[in-house]
Amino acid sequence: MSRVGKYLTNIWSENRLQQSIQPTADIKDIDSTYRNYEPYSLGVYYGEDLVRRDRKSIYTEYKMMMQDPTIHAGLNLLVTASLGGHESRGEVVFIRPSDKLKNEGIRAKRLRKMVDDEAEHLQGLINNIIFPLARNGVGYGDSYMRVYPKQGLGIVHAICDEKLDPPLIQAFEQAGRTVGYHVLEISDFEIRSISELNRHQMLRMKMPRITPLPQFRIDHVLHQQLLTEDDINKVPIIPAPVGGSFLQAVAPAWRDWILSFSALNSQQIADSVNNQFLSMDLSSMPEANREKYKKGLQASLLALHEKTRKALGGGEPLWATNYTFLPTWGEKQILSSLGDLTKRTAPLSMELALTHLKRGMGALGLDLSLVGWMEMISGGLGDGGAFHTSAQVAQQSALIRQSITEPLIDFCIMHLAYKYGEVFKRGDLPFKIEFYSDITASATEALNNQQTRAGTTSIQLGALQQLKELDMDEEANEIFIADRLGFDDNQAKKIASSLAKSKAKESNENPDDEV
DSSP states (O other): HHHHHHHHHHHHHHHHHHHHHHHOOOOOGGGGGHHHHHHHHHSSOOOSSSSOHHHHHHHHHHHHTTTTTHHHHHHHHHHHHHOOTTTTTTOOOEEEOOOGGGGOOOHHHHHHHHHHHHHHHHHHHHHHHHHHHHHHHHHHSSEEEEEEETTTTTTEEEEOOOOGOOOGGEEEETEEEEEEEEEEEETTTTOEEEEEETTTTTEEEEEESSSOBOOOOTHHHHHHHHHHOOGGGGGGOOEEEEEEEOTTHHHHHHHHHHHHHHHHHHHHHHSSOOOOEEEEOOSSSSSHHHHHHHHHHHHHHHHHHHHHHHHHHHOOOOSOOOOOOOOOOOTOOOOOEEEEETTTSSSOHHHHHHHHHHHHHHHHHOOOOGGGGGHHHHHTSSHHHHHHHHHHHHHHHHHHHHHHHHHHHHHHHHHHHHSOOOOOOOGOOEEEEEEOOOOSSHHHHHHHHHHHHHHHHHHHHHHHHHHHHOOOOOOHHHHHHHHHHHOOHHHHHHHHHHHHHHHHHHHHHGGGGGG
């Protein structure tokens, strides 16, 4: 045995020695041919279907989309579902002492008192701006709030209004960290100026950039290589790209929806116009009188049209009789009505337009029945549809909460630093941010899952109780628990063993019950 152990030891030592002598491959060992070819093989092709756009074009489209009633209702629903709100007071965010401050230490008591004293003030400031802050975030991908801190008092005021509309603000980043802002301010005389704000004056809500958005970027010209620097403080500061908006995936379907809906709207207006075509028999009319007759008839019809227009504008009433004289020659009928040759025979269909709208709402995770299309309620809220809709909204809600929590933490840290002179690190926060989540989609999903688990557990316990009363041996119980109840083998073995022990214990306690 000692020889075998020594032999294995020698083998392992030799392997370790070989590994230490032969270094692993490095990026510098790759053939330079690949490096020369990759500038033309990496990336994607930009063309008609994947177009790069400038920042202003992207935000203009988002602004137009958010004015659409259906998109407007969908974004509001997502924000409400993610943030929740107290039913009577309307409060959304609550500041509580951190769980790690539950001990009775001197520092814990001091920090608990600090958080309790400032919670009401912080909650009031945050709850006044949190809905527009989140709404701008999901619509544009970025959202901003202007804060006003004072030494010894903390943050005394915060705003999130039209002056902080995301298209007016350019954030600057260093390796993904926000370092400052340029804000466009426009006076009533259209005088444009740029204001520079730092991180103590403005806070940013940044939605996750899940899918990069094709766009023109000046940093690709000024700083062609951003990833080679290892020191984060030496990485170039660049303008933050546009991205993170929930409307990014909705935009293609929205364009098709607007085109289809505009076509339907135009056709409805065209159908409301009554076009009558007249045929005139001028064969027996003298040549000199034909043009005079046609001009007189045209002037008479136009005069009737103008009279109707003026009547609708509040002039002469429509019920007044209008007489038009049409002279005839001989016994022939000069005018014959051919009817409206432009009338459609097929009814209008909303199917194609609704298909585009469903695609857009699907990207937001919403059902059309939840944003005003109540005739489709059977697909949204009936027959268990609300569960699936809620699950989709819960997915979006997680992104919104994750993004909005970051600036709220910075908000509270800044307030405590200005008022108490104590700066807390994110890994050692004396407070926690809670949402009133009883009415949120995430809370609904969690509650439904808990109820489902509780119901399943109750059924399983009933089956185990009946299994215990059957008094089968341990091996039979294990087979039944694994095959019929669906437990894993190890779990089934432990449960079967526990049933056997419980049965033996009852038999020892009540020996007279045995037959």
